[in-house]
Amino acid sequence: MQTMAVAQRKSEPATTGGKFLTFALGREEYGLPVLKVREIIKVMDITHVPQVEAHVLGVINLRGKVIPVIDLRRKFGFEPQAPTERTCIIVAEVALTSSTVMMGIVVDTVSEVVNVSPAEIEQPPDFGGQRANDYLLGLAKVKGGVKILLDLDRVLGSDGQVAIRTV
Amino acid sequence: MSKPSRKKPAKGASVVIDDELATFAADPELAAMFVSDGLEHLGTIEQTILKLEYAPNDLELVNDLFRPFHTIKGNAGVLGLRSIETFSHKLETLLDLARSGAHRIASAEIEVVLAAVDVLTTMVKDLPSRAAGQPVADQSAQCERILSAVDALIADETKSPTPTPIVVALQEPDPPAAAWLDEDATIRVSTRKLDALVDMVGELVIAQAILAENPALQRGNDDRLSRQLGQIRRITGDIQRDAMSMRMVPIRRTFQKLSRLVRDLGKKFDKPTNVVIVGEDTELDRKLVEQLTDPLMHMVRNTIDHGVEPQSVRAAAGKAEIAEIQLRAFHRGGGVVVEIADDGAGLDTQRIFERAVAQGLITDGTQMSAAEIHQLIFRPGFSTADQVTELSGRGVGMDVVRRNIQMLRGRIDIQTERGRGTTFSLRLPLTLAIVDGLVLSVGGDRFVIPTPAVQESLRPQPQQVHTTGGRPSMVQVRDRLIPLLHLGHAFGIQAAREEVSDGTVVIAEDNGRPVALVVDELLGKREVVIRSLGEMFRGVKGIAGGAILGDGRIGLILDTGGLLALAAATQAQQRTV
Numbered sequence: 117m118q119t120m121a122v123a124q125r126k127s128e129p130a131t132t133g134g135k136f137l138t139f140a141l142g143r144e145e146y147g148l149p150v151l152k153v154r155e156i157i158k159v160m161d162i163t164h165v166p167q168v169e170a171h172v173l174g175v176i177n178l179r180g181k182v183i184p185v186i187d188l189r190r191k192f193g194f195e196p197q198a199p200t201e202r203t204c205i206i207v208a209e210v211a212l213t214s215s216t217v218m219m220g221i222v223v224d225t226v227s228e229v230v231n232v233s234p235a236e237i238e239q240p241p242d243f244g245g246q247r248a249n250d251y252l253l254g255l256a257k258v259k260g261g262v263k264i265l266l267d268l269d270r271v272l273g274s275d276g277q278v279a280i281r282t283v
Numbered sequence: 284m285s286k287p288s289r290k291k292p293a294k295g296a297s298v299v300i301d302d303e304l305a306t307f308a309a310d311p312e313l314a315a316m317f318v319s320d321g322l323e324h325l326g327t328i329e330q331t332i333l334k335l336e337y338a339p340n341d342l343e344l345v346n347d348l349f350r351p352f353h354t355i356k357g358n359a360g361v362l363g364l365r366s367i368e369t370f371s372h373k374l375e376t377l378l379d380l381a382r383s384g385a386h387r388i389a390s391a392e393i394e395v396v397l398a399a400v401d402v403l404t405t406m407v408k409d410l411p412s413r414a415a416g417q418p419v420a421d422q423s424a425q426c427e428r429i430l431s432a433v434d435a436l437i438a439d440e441t442k443s444p445t446p447t448p449i450v451v452a453l454q455e456p457d458p459p460a461a462a463w464l465d466e467d468a469t470i471r472v473s474t475r476k477l478d479a480l481v482d483m484v485g486e487l488v489i490a491q492a493i494l495a496e497n498p499a500l501q502r503g504n505d506d507r508l509s510r511q512l513g514q515i516r517r518i519t520g521d522i523q524r525d526a527m528s529m530r531m532v533p534i535r536r537t538f539q540k541l542s543r544l545v546r547d548l549g550k551k552f553d554k555p556t557n558v559v560i561v562g563e564d565t566e567l568d569r570k571l572v573e574q575l576t577d578p579l580m581h582m583v584r585n586t587i588d589h590g591v592e593p594q595s596v597r598a599a600a601g602k603a604e605i606a607e608i609q610l611r612a613f614h615r616g617g618g619v620v621v622e623i624a625d626d627g628a629g630l631d632t633q634r635i636f637e638r639a640v641a642q643g644l645i646t647d648g649t650q651m652s653a654a655e656i657h658q659l660i661f662r663p664g665f666s667t668a669d670q671v672t673e674l675s676g677r678g679v680g681m682d683v684v685r686r687n688i689q690m691l692r693g694r695i696d697i698q699t700e701r702g703r704g705t706t707f708s709l710r711l712p713l714t715l716a717i718v719d720g721l722v723l724s725v726g727g728d729r730f731v732i733p734t735p736a737v738q739e740s741l742r743p744q745p746q747q748v749h750t751t752g753g754r755p756s757m758v759q760v761r762d763r764l765i766p767l768l769h770l771g772h773a774f775g776i777q778a779a780r781e782e783v784s785d786g787t788v789v790i791a792e793d794n795g796r797p798v799a800l801v802v803d804e805l806l807g808k809r810e811v812v813i814r815s816l817g818e819m820f821r822g823v824k825g826i827a828g829g830a831i832l833g834d835g836r837i838g839l840i841l842d843t844g845g846l847l848a849l850a851a852a853t854q855a856q857q858r859t860v
Contacts, residue, residue, distance in 0.1 A: 163837040164728060165816065166774035167823050175816055175829055177837050180486035182814045182829045212818055219819075 133232045136256070138263050139206065139223040142194055146223075147230070147256060147263040154207045154218060156226055159199045176220060178207065185220035186272060197224070211269045219272055230263070232256045237265070306363040308414040316471065317358050321407040324351035329400050330539045332393055333546055337557065339388045348396070349378040355403070367406055370426055374399050377433050386437070395432050397543075402426060474569065477530055484526040485812040485831075491519045492833045527717070531566035534612045534621065537576050538563045541583050545608055548587045556591055556606040565612035567619050570715050574691055575621070578684040582623050582707055583608070585680065590627035590705050600702065602626070618693075619713055624706040630699040632656050639665060657697045658795065661685040689793065689844075692718065692735055718813055720830070722806040722838060723789065725770045726778030729838040730802070731811055731830050732791060736843045740789045740805060748783045755783045756854060758799045765790060768850040769801040773825065779803060793843035798850050800841075809833070813840060825849050 136147035137156075157178070162185050164174040171190035175182050185205060190196055202225040210219045237254040253265040307314045328351050335344045356371035374396065380386035402425045409419040494500070495512060503509075542558040549556040567575070591606040598604055603626075611622040632653050639659045640647045659665055663682040688695055693711035712718070712735075720731035721740075741760065749757040749764065757764045767788070771779020780786045780803045789800045811830035816839075820826065827842035 161836050163829070163839065164776075165820055165823060165826065165839065168820065172819070175820075175837050177831050177835055180482055180489070180831065182816055182831075182837060184817060184819050215818060217817055217819070 133234045133237055133256075135229055136232055136263065136265060137206070137229050138227040139204070140225050140227060141189055141192065141223060145227065145261055145263045147232070147265045148206065148208060148268055149253075149265075150229055152208045152210075152268055154209060157205050157207060157220075159203045159205055159222065173222065176205070178218070178220075181218065183207065183218045183220055185222060187222045188271075189222070189224070191271070200224075208268055210272045212273055221272075230256075230258050232258060232263075232265070303363055303365045304410070304414050306361075307410060313362065314410065314414065317362055317364075318407055318410055319471075320358065321355055322404065324355050325400050325404050325407065326536055326539050327351050329397070329543055332396050332400070333542050333558065335388060336390075336393050336546070339393075342382055342384070345378060345382040345388060349375065349382050352378060364410070366423075366426070367403065370399070370403065370406070370430070373430050373433050377437055380437065391432075392436060395429060395436065398425075399429050399433075402429060472529075474530075481526050481530060482812075484523050488519055488523050489812075489831050489833070489835065491516060493835055496833050527568075527713075528566075530569050531713075532569045532572055533564045533566050534572060534575075535563040537572055537579060538610050538612070540576065541579055541610055544580055544583050545587065548584065549591075549606075552587065554587060554591045554593060554606060555604070556587065556608055559607060559609045560611075561609060562612040563610075565614065565619060567612075567711070568713065568715050571691060571711060574687065575709075575711070578687045578709075579621070579623070581680055581684050586623060586625045586627070586705070586707075590625040590629075592628050596628075614713075615710075619711045621709045621711065622706055624704065626704040629701040629703055629705050630657055630660070630697065631701070635659055642666075654697075657699060660697075661695070691715065692733055694735070715813070717810050718830075718840070719808065720811050720840065721789065721808055722832065723770075723787075723800075723802040724804045724806055725774070725802050726776040728774075728776055729806065729832060729836070730770070730841050731832075731838045732789060732800070732841045732843070733827075734808065736791045736793065738790045738792050738797065740787055742786075743784055743788050745784045755801075758783070758788055760790065760799075763797070765797045765799040766850050766854060767799045767801055768846055768853065771801070771803075773846075773849050773853060791841075791843045791846070793847055796847055798843065798847050800846065811838070811840070 135150040137150050137153050138145055138147045140146070160176055162174040162176055165172070165184075168174075171187050173185045173187050176185055187196070199222075203222065204226045205220040205222055206226065207218055207220050209216050236256050236258055238257065240252045240255055251267055251271045253267045256263045256265055307317070328348060331344055331347045331351075335341065335348065338344060352371050352375045356368055356375055359365075359367040359371060377386065377392070377395075381388050381392070386392075402422055405420075406422050409422075412419050495516065500508065500512065538560050542560065545556050545558050548554075586608060591608075592600070592602075594604045597606065607626050609622070609624040611620075611624065613620055636645075636651070636656050636659070639645045639656075639662070642664060644659060644662050644665060645651070661681050661684070665681070685695055688709055688711075691711055692715075693709055696708045696710070697705065698708070699705040718731075719734040721734060721737055723730045723732060739760075743758050747759045748755045748767075749759060751757075755767055755769070758767055759765075767783065769779070769783070770776070771781075783801050786801050786803050787805055789802060789805070791798055791800060809832075811832070813828045813830060816823070816826070816829050825842055825845035825848075827840045827845075829837045830840055832838045
């Protein structure tokens with residue numbers, strides 16, 4: 117299954133466009149399929165959970181539901197940054213191996229929802245390795261900028277298993 | 284009355300299955316009701332037939348047996364489930380003869396009905412899978428075997444009619460059962476909806492607590508406002524209690540399963556055993572009941588194997604040849620007690636001690652009280668059986684039972700008397716959703732430790748703290764030395780107080796092993812709703828879940844077993860440094 121998906125990505129982008137929620141990390145612009153997004157909330161107190169990787173910030177109480185929160189900056193290897201008033205948590209659905217869960221994703225700022233047509237999507241450059249490309253649905257050239265469209269299940273899905281540091 | 288016209292189900296089964304399921308698949312609601320009703324009726328049948336075994340002439344019981352079969356048949360007919368309808372019909376025919384006195388119930392009949400209950404249970408349980416098009420094991424051979432057995436019994440009895448049976452026992456009518464069967468008084472709600480309701484109510488309780496803790500309200504001296512807030516608090520509490528009670532189910536079904544198990548094992552190992560059930564209407568949280576069944580089954584197996592003596596031994600000891608196991612459930616002190624009591628041989632303290640020594644669990648000459656020795660049966664690897672039987676003796680079991688019970692935040696006590704029998708008492712909380720906990724602070728973080736796991740807490744004097752290699756490793760409490768676990772260090776919390784004697788030590792226990800947790804402060808006691816942290820954090824050691832605290836933030840719930848493992852790992856690490 118997986119090799120098929122990768123092979124397919126080399127020939128054509130894995131998405132045919134649609135609505136994407138865009139957000140910024142540093143100076144880069146990213147996009148998430150809007151259907152995956154449940155809501156956007158302000159940064160709130162996060163309860164730290166021990167023994168997890170640094171990009172897993174902990175858990176929050178979202179109206180009675182306990183959901184994990186991921187720092188996308190750290191996940192992608194950016195310099196960590198203290199929350200500002202523009203910092204947001206995007207609550208999105210992520211498919212893990214056996215279930216779909218809600219996760220919070222901390223981003224620098226949420227921009228807007230853009231409509232991406234198939235013609236605007238390019239397949240990500242092939243760097244030879246698969247690691248970076250695995251995360252991507254494609255690159256979208258919208259309004260003079262490039263948005264990196266993320267495959268959220270691939271970015272975070274693996275966290276379901278590997279988030280625990282060995283003690 | 285009997286219809287010997289049943290046509291080759293062995294071959295035609297798969298064809299019959301598909302078209303007979305049309306109505307069933309078309310109305311999922313009706314289908315779900317049929318399955319749950321059917322299983323309930325089958326449970327009743329099983330229970331009744333076990334009673335009938337000891338009072339085979341009680342026509343009232345036969346009648347009680349006939350009715351649920353009749354209902355199942357009728358409901359199956361409505362849904363067009365012909366295989367179940369025909370099958371139940373044949374059983375009904377036999378029972379109809381029996382209740383009119385034309386057929387006498389003997390052990391062969393009881394065997395057949397029990398086998399039929401098993402097959403019907405499987406058939407009913409398989410229905411949803413079949414409707415979804417999944418393959419299931421073919422029951423038709425089993426059905427055929429039972430049907431021909433029934434035919435043989437009917438044919439046999441009609442040839443030689445027996446004298447009119449006598450009604451032996453004066454059966455007291457069972458009022459709770461009657462209320463329970465009153466269909467108008469109940470509605471069916473999916474457990475998913477119910478769980479969601481309980482969660483939302485938990486949220487309401489927390490929101491109310493947050494409101495009550497609001498400084499703006501606490502400062503004010505508006506009497507009317509505080510009266511109104513009190514009113515809201517009371518109503519919220521009532522709603523919570525009622526919502527919780529909706530998820531409570533009687534332990535009856537579990538006891539029914541257990542009594543069937545006792546009967547089957549007793550038969551197999553030639554240790555006939557009577558089951559007496561007390562308090563089957565005692566209600567527990569549904570999830571608790573589900574997780575309790577396996578440990579209880581295991582304990583019953585052990586009881587039959589080790590507790591109940593062979594008939595000859597019982598006779599020689601002047602005891603009734605038929606053993607008795609009591610299954611009891613009752614409320615006590617805000618919790619539930621479930622007991623398995625036998626009138627068997629009792630625990631052999633000396634032998635347990637010797638076996639434990641032989642198995643290297645303790646050293647010979649260890650001074651132990653009888654109660655402490657009895658607790659050895661819960662040690663991993665312990666077994667008294669000289670040889671492995673089908674029932675038990677592999678030395679896996681009672682330790683797993685205790686672990687499971689502890690996971691349900693319960694505990695097991697043993698009362699035993701040589702030659703008179705043994706009683707295992709399980710003390711359990713009423714519900715798994717709410718736990719009484721101590722809130723602790725470490726650095727800026729808060730944790731909750733379930734109160735049942737806590738033995739005591741103290742502010743240690745510097746001289747109570749013992750170090751190894753310059754690091755604090757043990758705390759002395761009276762004459763006990765208890766390993767320390769600095770939560771701040773273990774969980775990487777920078778702001779935690781460094782000195783053990785500046786903080787508070789909470790002594791917690793798991794499986795009889797203590798650990799002294801070093802925390803900054805105790806913040807108080809409160810009831811919290813336990814929530815899972817989810818799949819992502821399953822591997823985190825020492826954390827059992829999360830609880831939403833008064834200010835809406837999440838406090839992590841500590842798991843003592845995991846903390847002990849962490850403590851052992853830390854101490855091993857320190858030794859190598």
